[in-house]
Amino acid sequence: MRLVNKTGGGEVLADVKTAGTVWRKTRGLLGRRGMGDGEGLVIPRCRCVHTFFMKFSIGLIFVDDDNTVVSVRREVKPWRIAVERDAHGVIECRAGSPALERVKPGDRLELVDT
Template identity: 40%
Template structure:
């Protein structure tokens, strides 16, 4: 994924399913602005965009699943989230931005992750 970003594991609390085993965290402005543009997404990967409640799909080359989340609490590097909305198979070059103003962060995942893990709004996730 270009320059090194911190990696975390994202897991669903309801069934302990691993949502993303190798999720990169885009902590700086440039990484958040670039997102997945020009990057590949590993099958067990993801990209967490902190302090981001709106994304675009311009210049993207592949569809992704998008999960908007709200921080519930933080304990050192471990964060607990509540899913505020889920968008499966968001296509590249989607004309309008995708947003959820209830969310604090955005999780971009490989297409099919939402269906495989049965994520829905209200689910809780944790990172480690």
């Protein structure tokens, strides 16, 4: 799937997976050595992310229940916790990814089948 910005236009991430099960949500990106610029992981019904045991920093795009961006965290280092009280989901990507510059609070995002 692709993640697109319906407000600002254009593609945010080209290769997005969804963590739809409890196991996949819990595991997240653990065990990976990194991510490409266009890769992302959507975690629905989530407002708190940890980076315990991670080998790399990640960027986070928190969204509300309407997929409107609530906040953007450009770099969350390993062994940290990020919480966004008003979020209903989060998109994880590589820290410093161009995707983090393509969105801002208030933008509406959409997942599109490829």
